[in-house]
Amino acid sequence: MKLLVLGGSRFVGRHIVQAALQAGDEVTVFNRGQSGTGLFADVRQLIGDRRGDLSALASGQWDAVIDTCGYLPGEVRASTAALAGRVQRYAFISTISVYASFAAPNHEGSPLGQTDTPGTTTVDANTYGPLKALCEQAVTDAFGDAALIIRPGLVVGPHDPTQRFTYWPARVERASDFDPILAPGAPEDPIQCIDVRDLAAFTLHALRTGASGGAFNAASAPGQFSIGALLASCAAATSRQPRFVWADSEALAEHGIAAWTDMPVWAAPAGDTAGLALTDTARAQAAGLAIRPLLQTVLDTLQWLHSLPAAERAITKAGLSAEREAAVLAAAGIE
Ligand SMILES: NC(=O)c1ccc[n+]([C@@H]2O[C@H](COP(=O)([O-])OP(=O)(O)OC[C@H]3O[C@@H](n4cnc5c(N)ncnc54)[C@H](OP(=O)(O)O)[C@@H]3O)[C@@H](O)[C@H]2O)c1
Structure with missing residues (x-):
């Protein structure tokens, strides 16, 4: 696959790039060049800022883009518009935090959270989930069936900057x-939770197998x-x-x-x-999600x-x- 990764140098994106390179994919990353510089010798790096300067994305064609660092619907609308017609599929790393309530277990069709301030640029505990839901919508509006929405639970493992699992x-x-x-x-x-390497493997597998038709909760069962x-x-x-x-x-x-x-x-x-730790993951499992011990x-x-x-x-x-x-x-x- 010819792959573009937005992000690609920190935690989730870093493991996606590593897994893609191991599988023989041709990888380009787009980021600000602030983190993980010089990580991968075999990767083409495009420098820009999704909150203002997308000029490095003005040319090029890819089989798929994996967006690992979209938090604001405006920035995701900008990247989908910039890439429309030049990438076949748009995979968006979302979160199970999109759901409106955790009082009962959620499945992919459960109601999503909403915000009164969709234009805010403040991403905090209150806005994170609803803004990610709006980002998902932006991807689906632009790419339709070619959108791949992945909603991970707590992501854990090597290079986790949050130290929660660690x-x-x-x-x-x-x-x-x-x-x-x-x-x-x-x-x-x-x-x-989901080991970051299992998330990377599932994302790439879902792209290769053409999985589509709505979101996938990605976590342990x-x-x-x-x-x-x-x-x-x-x-x-x-x-x-x-x-x-x-x-x-x-x-x-x-x-x-x-x-x-x-x-x-x-x-x-x-x-x-x-219901927080009982999110339904059957759809992702049926599509090939594998969780390591x-x-x-x-x-x-x-x-x-x-x-x-x-x-x-x-x-x-x-x-x-x-x-x-x-x-x-x-x-x-x-x-
Ligand atoms: N951690 C969890 O438990 C968890 C759970 C569910 C979902 N998620 C989702 O997983 C995704 C990945 O999270 P993460 O912690 O691995 O990474 P992240 O901190 O969201 O993103 C870091 C990557 O994005 C790049 N980046 C950041 N701002 C940028 C900008 N303005 N323009 C261009 N590139 C930019 C960084 O490179 P530069 O610094 O060089 O720009 C780096 O490569 C997120 O979408 C998050 O919502 C995480």
């Missing part, structure tokens, strides 16, 4: 045997993974035997600990988030973390600091 293997590795580790909810609580299985994989990967101290939502709230940010990857399987993702994430310069290895972007966790455990009388 928090857990790093936390377990830090523990001595029988040390207490604060764990959210109950071991059987479902979690849902509902019920496939649990928070207990993740923490057990972390213990196995690090050969540690910590003592997981499970705290339910009420106990966490008492100590001001939030799901998802302080206790990453997990949300209470009740109330507003009852959690242990593999944990092992590879750790290996990547260890490969970073010392200054970049600290986990500061997600989860609890050692001090805060120790204070909570001490307040609960746990040593």
Whole structure:
């Protein structure tokens, strides 16, 4: 395939480029040249800014474009217009955050979130999902059946800049045997995620096989993974035997600990988030989505973390600091 990747130098796009090169595809990337410079010798790089300067996209033809960094409907309308007639398919990396509610499990036909400010350029927790839904619409309006909309759940694995999944293997590795580790909810609580390499493989596979006709939720199957299985994989990967101290939502709230940010990857399987980790993925599975074992993702994430310069290895972007966790455990009388 002759492929154009918008982005292509950071996390999802970087793995898509790597997988495409391994498959023998001819790859061009378009980005600002600010991140991951010099990553791939065999890739043609077009420099520009999708929020203002698309001139580098003025010529060229591709079998497909994969848009990994579209957040505003205006910028996606601009890139679809710039490429119309010169790419056969437009794949858009969206998100399961497009859904209006997570109180019950979503499928691809579930209602999408809406915003009162579709023209905003502020992407935050309130606008991210609805704006991505409008971006999807822009792609579908321009490309019709040639649009491929992929809605990943939490994307995890090597090079994840958010540290959400990485928090857990790093936390377990830090523990001595029988040390207490604060764990959210109950071991059987479902979690849902997708290894970034499985997302890359599925995106390319869907393009090669001509999958179309609406969106695809891309994540582990509902019920496939649990928070207990993740923490057990972390213990196995690090050969540690910590003592997981499970705290339910009420106990966490008492100590001001939030799901998802302080206790990453997990949300209470009740109330507003009852369906968050149970998104229907049957459509993507039928189209060829394959999910690798959690242990593999944990092992590879750790290996990547260890490969970073010392200054970049600290986990500061997600989860609890050692001090805060120790204070909570001490307040609960746990040593
Ligand atoms: N992380 C998750 O858990 C998750 C879950 C669901 C969906 N997603 C979706 O996955 C996608 C990829 O996320 P990501 O974290 O890998 O990447 P990202 O931060 O969205 O994008 C980074 C890439 O885009 C380029 N880029 C950024 N701004 C640009 C601009 N104005 N013009 C041109 N290029 C630009 C960057 O290169 P330069 O810096 O060199 O420009 C880099 O290659 C996103 O669409 C996100 O919504 C992520």
